[in-house]
C-alpha cells in the first residue's frame with residue numbers, strides 16, 4: 122500500500138535524493154578503545170591516535186574487497202573498536218532520522234533505523250573515486266555519513282542521482298556534527314582532501330515497515346515508478362493486512378483524485394493537472410498489465426475523532442504543529458485522527474468514456490488510495506457527535522470524490538458480476554436475445570462463462586421469476602456446450618426438478634441427450650443430504666411422461682424416489698417403536714401404494730417389480746391389512762395385464778401374511794401373554810420379560826430405585842408393548858407399577874375379525890381358494 126501511495130505522491134516530489142542536517146555534538150558521544158570519549162572539535166593528536174587504530178580501507182568490487190590506493194585512499198576503523206552512547210543518540214538522532222526520512226520523501230508509515238558501518242579518517246590526499254555502495258542489508262534505503270567537527274578543506278562528497286548531482290562540502294561547517302544522507306543507488310565520490318582532517322562515521326539507513334520494492338521507491342521516473350508499483354500491487358498480496366493475504370478475492374485498485382468533479386464535469390479528457398498526470402501514468406500501466414480502468418464518482422464517508430477547539434491543550438498542540446494550518450469547515454472542532462472510512466462507488470465511466478449503469482459498489486479500505494486526504498475536501502454533509510463510549514467526540518463527514526478504479530481483466534467477470542449480477546447476466550444473455558447464432562461467438566461466450574464459474578452459485582440466488590428461470594434454461598441450451606451447460610445447472614438444487622420446468626428439461630434432453638439429463642439430475646439429487654423426495658411425485662412423473670421424456674429418465678427419477686426414501690425409512694425403522702407407530706405405518710403404506718400406482722400408470726413392469734421387491738423384502742414393516750388396499754389396484758386389470766405384471770407374486774405374499782396372522786387365532790380372554798423382541802440382557806429386563814410373558818399376570822408392582830425405574834420405563838417404551846407405567850411414590854424405594862392393557866383381548870378379537878374378513882374378500886376378488894397354496 123505505501124509503495125503505490127509513495128509512487129503517486131512522487132508526482133509532486135516531496136523529498137529529494139539526499140538530506141543534509143546538522144546536530145549538536147552533545148548528542149554524539151563516541152567512546153574509542155584505548156582513547157576514550159572523543160571531544161569536539163577533534164585535535165590533531167587525537168586524530169593521530171585514531172589513525173594508529175586504523176587500517177587502510179578496502180573497497181568492494183563485485184564479490185571481493187580490494188585494496189587499491191588509486192581507487193580509494195582513507196583510514197578505516199572497524200565498529201568493534203568504538204561505541205556510540207545510546208542516551209544522546211536516542212535524544213538527538215532518533216528525531217533527526219525522522220526528519221531525514223521526510224527529507225528523502227519516504228512514506229509516512231515507515232521508519233528509519235541505522236546500521237553502523239565504520240569510522241573513516243581522511244588525511245590530506247585521501248579520496249574515494251566514484252562508486253556505488255553495495256547493499257549490505259535488506260531494505261537498505263540510503264547511506265548516512267556523519268562528519269565529526271574538525272577543520273579541513275576539500276574532501277567534498279559529490280552525489281549523483283538520475284542525472285542530477287549535489288556536492289556536500291563538509292568543510293563549510295566545523296563546529297556542529299553534520300549528517301548527510303543519500304539514496305543507496307546513487308553514484309558518489311569523495312574528492313581529495315586538501316588540508317586538515319575529515320573524520321566521518323558511515324551508516325546504512327534501513328527502511329522499516331515497508332512492504333514495497335526498494336527500487337521503485339527511489340525511482341524518479343514517474344511513469345516507470347507508477348508502472349512498477351502497479352505491477353507489484355497486482356502480482357502480490359504482501360501489501361494487504363496479514364490476515365487477508367491468503368484470500369483469493371480479486372484485487373481492486375481505487376485511487377481518489379485530488380480535485381473535485383461533478384457528474385457532468387467528469388471525463389477522461391478533462392481531468393485537472395495532477396489528476397491528469399497521475400491518471401495518464403496509471404492508464405499506461407493498466408494497458409501494459411492487462412487491467413480494466415473506470416473513471417468513477419464515489420461517496421466517501423469518514424468518521425473522525427475530534428477535539429473541541431476551546432480545549433486549550435489540544436488547540437495549542439495543534440497550532441504548534443509545523444504543518445501549515447488547515448481550515449476546518451466545522452470551525453469549532455479540530456479533526457484529530459480518522460477512525461473509520463467507507464467508500465462507495467456510485468457513478469461509472471468506462472474506458473471509452475461511456476456511462477455504465479452499474480449498481481453502487483462498496484470498496485474495502487485496503488484497496489482505497491489517495492494523495493489528498495478527505496480532510497482537505499469540503500464535505501457535503503457532516504455530523505458532530507459528543508462523547509460516545511469507545512471514542513471521544515466524533516465527526517462524521519461525507520464527501521463526493523472522483524476516483525480511478527482498476528482491476529485485472531481476468532477478474533473482470535467476477536468483479537462486475539459481484540457489483541451487479543443481474544445486469545451482468547443481462548449482457549451475457551444479449552446475443553441470445555438478439556438471435557445471434559452461437560457459432561459466431563462461441564469462444565467468446567464460453568470464456569465469459571468460464572470466468573464466471575466461481576460466482577454462478579451466487580447468481581442462482583438472484584433467479585426468481587419464471588421468466589428468469591425460462592431464460593436461464595434457454596441460455597443453457599443456447600450455449601451448445603454439454604459440459605458448460607451441466608456446470609451451470611449443477612449450481613441449482615433439487616427444486617429445479619419440478620413440474621414447471623418439465624418442458625425445459627425435455628428440450629435440453631433433446632439437445633444434449635437423455636444420459637446427459639440423467640447426469641445433471643444425479644448431481645442435483647446428490648446435493649440433497651436428507652431425502653424428503655420429490656414434491657408430489659406422481660404429478661411430476663406424469664408431467665414428464667406426458668411430454669414424452671425418455672423412458673430412462675423416468676426410470677431414473679422413479680428409482681431415486683424409491684431407493685432413497687426406503688433408505689431413509691429403514692434408518693428410522695431401526696427403532697421398534699417406529700415400526701408400530703400408526704402414523705408411520707400410514708406413511709410407509711402411502712409411499713408404496715403411490716409408487717405402485719405410478720409404475721402401473723407408466724405401464725412399466727421394471728419399475729413395478731422394484732416396488733414389489735421392496736414390499737416382499739419386509740424392510741418397511743408394512744401392515745398386511747393395508748396391503749390389501751394396494752393390491753385392490755390390480756382388480757380392474759385384464760387377465761393379460763395381471764400376467765404381465767406377475768401380480769400373483771404380491772397377491773400370494775399378502776394372502777400368506779393374512780393367513781399366518783389369522784392362524785394365530787384370538788387370545789384367551791384371561792391370557793395376558795405379550796410377545797416382544799428382547800434387546801437388553803440385564804437382570805431387570807429378564808424380570809420385565811418374565812412379566813410380559815406371564816399369561817396370568819396383568820400387573821406388577823416393583824419396588825426399585827430411580828435409575829432402575831428409568832431403565833425399565835424406557836425399555837417398555839422402546840419395545841412398544843401395550844403396557845401402562847406408573848410410579849407409586851410411597852416407601853423407599855418408590856414402586857414401579859406396570860399394567861398390561863385391559864383391551865388386549867378386545868383388540869386381538871377385532872384385529873382377527875378384520876384379518877379374516879380381508880382374507881375372504883381377497884380370495885373372492887381374485888378367485889382363489891382360501892388355504893390353497
Ligand SMILES: O=C(O)CCC(=O)C(=O)O
Nearest residue numbers: 249254266278311321323
Ligand atoms: O566519506 C564519505 O563522505 C563517504 C564515504 C563513502 O562513500 C564510503 O565509505 O562508501
Ligand SMILES: [Fe+2]
Nearest residue numbers: 252253254309
Ligand atoms: Fe560510498
